[in-house]
Amino acid sequence: MYSWDKLFTQRLNKRRELEVKHLATRKYLDAWCVYFWATTPTLFSLFTFSIFAIMGHSLDAATVFTCVALFNTLISPLNSLPWVINGMIDSVISSRRLHNYLSTPEHCSSELTISSDIVKDDFNRNTETIYDPTTVIIRNLCCSWSSTSTVEPQIILRDISLQLQKGLFIAIVGEVGSGKSSLLNSIIGEMSVISGSINSCGSIAYVPQVPWILSGSLRDNILLGKGFDTRRYEEVIQACTLDVDISTMIGGDMSHIGEKGLNLSGGQRARLALARALYHDSDVYLFDDILSAVDSEVASWILEKAIMGPQMKRKTQLLSTHNLQAIYAADMIVVMANGFVKWFGTLDSFLATPYSKISNPDSSSAVSATSSQKNKGPSTSEFNTKDVLDNGSVVDQEEQRDQTEAEGRKEGKVEIIVYKKYATLAGWSMVFLIFVSAFLMQASRNGNDLWLTYWVDSSSGTNNTRFYLTILAGFGIINSFFTLGRAFSFAYGGLCAAIQIHADLLGSLIGAPVSFFDQNPSGRILNRLSSDLYTVDDSLPFILNIFVANFFGLLGTLVVLCYSQVTFLLILVPLWLIYSKVQVDIT
Template identity: 30%
Template sequence: IAGKLTLIVGPVGSGKSSLLSAFLGEMAQISGNMFKARSASIFSDLSTHFKKHNYLLFYRNMSVAYVSQRPWLLNASLKDNILFGKPFVWRKYKKVISSCALLPDIEQLPAADSTEIGEKGVNLSGGQKQRVTIARALYSEADIVILDDPFSALDSHVGKHVMEEAILKRLVKRSRTVILVTHHIQYLTYAHQVIVMANGHVHYQGKVGEVKKFDPDLYEVWRKAIREAKAAELSVPGMPGGFPGGRKMSAMSVMTEASNEDAGDLSPHDDDDVDGTDQLEEKGKLIKQEFRETGAVNVWVYLRYLRSCSVTLCLLSLLLQLSYHSLIVASNFWLSLWASDSSVYARNLSRFLAISGNVTEDFQFDNSPYLMTFIYLSIGSVLATLIGCLLIYHTGYVGSKNLFINMLVTVIHFPMRFFDTNPSGRVLNRFSGDVIAIDQRLGGHVENLLRCTFFTISAIIVNAVTSPYFLFAAVPFFILYYCLQRFFRSTARELQRLDSVTKSPIYSHFSETLSGLTVIRAFGVQTDFKRRAFKAIDVNVTPFLFIHTTNRWLGIRLDYMSCLLVFISSVASLSSGLHGLANPAFIGLCITYTLMVSGQLNWIVRISTEVEMGMNAVERVLEYTDMEVEVTVSSAGSVSVPESWPSVGRVEFIDVTLSYASDLEPVLHTASFVIEGGEKVVFNYRSFIFIFHFSPYFFLFKIGICGRTGSGKSSTILALFRLLEIVEGTVFIDSLDISRVDLVTLRSRLAIIPQDPVLFTGTLRFNLDPNDVKSDEKLWSALEAVQMKDMVLALPEQLDAEVVEGGENFSVGQRQLICMARAFLRDSKIIVLDEATASIDLETDAKIQDIIHHAAQEHKTIITIAHRLSTIMNYDKVMVLEYGELKEFAPPSQLAADDLSVFYSLLHGTSDQDNK
């Protein structure tokens, strides 16, 4: 409905997101009709005319804003992500961020809204990223705003604030058409129209009040959800709409927690205060500038490349090249000797005939020995060059493969902080551009350099033997060639490094653009992104053009020097011949080699520079290979881990201080606590409630979180997986110090269901069981447990069905369920669920929670982070941490009765019924 709010609801995989994609023109139209009006008046008329028909209608000239289910952000400042190319209007901008509850979050950032949020928003939590994308849609002033499940990463009180202040007041109230997909049924009361999807079809379309007549069961589910949501919204007071918050903190958002006094306030900046603005932007810088070497390539780079190629293979290749050129020179000398002996014999024979006047066949010159020797030398040279070339390219392949594998293994073990501060384009550049340079060009350049070098040495030997005067004339030229090559090499080397470094932004931009194509096309900013791509390409083309320009500069000078060298060599050879110092046959050989050596010298200058430019790629690969990786075990040494570990799920922190990097402030200070098996524990960091539930009898899945982003609730989970640096203290799991447990073993014994579901290219079977150790029965059982069995059975290849990159052929909710099935299949004693049901409808969520509640015999330890607050008071203990320090640790009933406790202040404002 134009200018109204339409809600689209339905279970996982029912086609909600697909319907939005159809609105945006991202789906292939197989049948049916889609009408696009050319003007607003026609649009209004068509809307009335087709209201009763099953047609999809759009006004073609209307602007569209789209908020995707998985937030898509630019690697830019928070402010630039909201503006998204629109001109900055201060009052409008302030109202937008206030409507999206972003003001407190911006105050926490080191450079306020000028803070760089990193690639894919790694600097922000899930809730912050989602609210930034909503703010982008609000600021765009688009006629149609399409939102795909924007509340999945938001707390209930934050979601209500965004719904009322952003969607209703700034969109619907201003007659902007809003299409909203959500699993949060409580917002149905705001909708002017509701569309219920089921199995790819529209199950119901109409007003909310008419649902009771159409589907009473569905109506009761909605009523229950609305009651629960209202109860949850009352549990946490604070700013209008509650504390804005999300999940999944990264380094920057946590480390700025206690630095509010340094945060830039959100106010119009004075244009004259350039220094202050620069300092603010520098403070909010996240992405590090890519390192670039200067000067000559270190000799150790060459030696390590030779070692990666295998020293034995390198020596054998060198020997074959030497043999080939020796045989070539020998065959040429033999041919000259053959011609010389034949000429001498013919001359002596003519003199003999002049005296005797009688000749027979016995006096004819015998060519057979010369011919056979020449054939043998030629065959040997052919075999030597064939085997030598194949061996050199094989050696280069071995070296490239070893370098690639070593870099891959190292990158896989990089600390997570590296990926926060380095765009993926840089890593892609190393694995594509640099590896391609080593794979496809460096081996050929080395082969050419060896060939030209040995040929030049051969030519010098031939000229020295035939005409010794040549050496006196050639030495100055060789010195001149060396000086020219040295000057050109230093220039070309630095240009090649610039070319390599400037490729990274191109890869980053393409990667960023491909992941957000739907959003880019929806907002109609394709031209802006093309302009950015062209700008990045132009920057990269500049050193590329200079490389070719310097090559032309070098070529002209080398050609002049070659002409002079040929002239001097020819004069020296002819002088030797005229003075009888050399045989004419050998003079011809000498001139032939001289004509060829000039070209070979030119190639030596060029190819030696190309080799060094290729070694720049080796240098960049080795830079990643030599970087610091995660510490596998502590300096105290590893411990033997039983196969059954962990068997109880006992977690103990002793004086633990956590930090995201050694140069950053700690996010948890000297925390000490013990959680025994069977306890239900609530953690509160500053104002967040973070719940651990350790139970040897059954699972509890409904766990609530409320409060501000940046409280550090993810820090403890990261510490369990050793993804976060433990500055001081010790973490024990079942009495074993996890710092002394092998990193692979530790992580293999834990399971996690992430907030953003991760699927890998391959088959569904591979994604469920990467090690291929589970039977089909167990796979089907896990799929049935997460309500995915029927869907997989409907696929043509079932368990062997293809999973495309990122799992894009499954909905986000389906991906989440597959990840959940994978975690259950691991049979880990400790399972972490990070808002695992955020993208799942209430009915599926309830079924999964029922499965977990009835898994009493499994004796699992479940660590759950969620946005639901209905089960907080049922837990055994609450741990309250404020500013990274332990404040309270007691049963929730005890803390709730203490009006001086921090936990009581969180519950303040709860209704009497809720307290009961």
């Protein structure tokens, strides 16, 4: 990472520390919720039976066990209420976000319903008006990349007025940073319009400087959801010289293209994006300097067969370029400088202006060659596809392999080493404290129930009420103490494990070789650091806490049943065997 790894690690750790603070607050609040949920039956029985006995009433089995059953039913609603409230709050927030998103205004391009005669007066200066059907009209346009009202917009395009007729090939020229790409982005609505208007007619295809490549086959990237037309498909790939590349690929046009086209060269990405635009047969084509990614011979072939080919008849084409052949082959030329349109007109008029000096002074041969091509007709038909291979515009077959590894998944039961690893990260002392607290919590709860049974069966009446209440209170205090210890030790152990897992994950990611990021899509990596890490931070400790509580609760119940009814053991063993068999079959 060019020695930036330490800096990025420090920034991520600072963010993680802030996240851990909020996580700790939440986990400790959850611990209090768990504490009140688990101690509810014991505390309720303690206070209820204490007040009942102090008032002089004698306890009987019907009263005690009916009340205990009712107290146990309180566990589920008391446990669910905080999560229901939390879920309702999340649903309200999500609904507001969806409402704000769905309420955003749709971008609709304005269809042209006026003739060119209405706007011809706007182009008397430095403009040659052609009375053909108009495709794009830009009037007094000022644009900015900022779309928020809180930030003062920085105007990128200033006072742009253009009238683009249908069927013309228009070259947009100018220095780097003059606003050529911004002009194309304003036509497709990617810039914020401060003043003026843009009206377009028909569908628009846009080919950016940095092509967007889908993770899929080469054919899927060209079709992009449109139906497969064999004839047009073959014409397009030949016009973009992709047939040469396809012939070298092991899987042909069904070869898998990695995320962002990682196993394609820069020229292949540009030609793939161009083929996608040509295949969709739009009315207006916007090409953002696509010829700079290929060599001169391929650029000449693309210019003649694709941009000026038979598929583009009666199509309006705007090409941002520095390529001399494209400039001298254009029907109209737009000169951009500092966000302004400095000049707009035909090639002959352009050659008579000072702006023609943007071309290389030593390029007279290229200019004459291009002019002769326009007079004599195509000459690039002699283009040999073998030269493409020799010039190295095609990636080697070894690089064409599917470099994206399939995401590995394990099925079946979780290996014991995973639990050991998590216990090590949480701390074995915390694990020991959790299990001891859970065991003593359940033991004190069972002791509380057994003492109530002994009190009911006792024939001493209310003579020794204080003695019975003291023992019952002791069980309640012990149960409350160990329940609190289990809840907070789980919260602290989960936080320790979350901090250590994130540190190990970040260290492995920062130290990974570059090939790792080529073979794994960025979405997969982000998923590990977002949803998967959230599961480890929040869901896993919560689920393990419930598992431990239910495990010791089941164990305590079995102990009580076996103590009161020894014959229950005869049923328990076959039931356990049947349950284990069914669980294995389902898995």
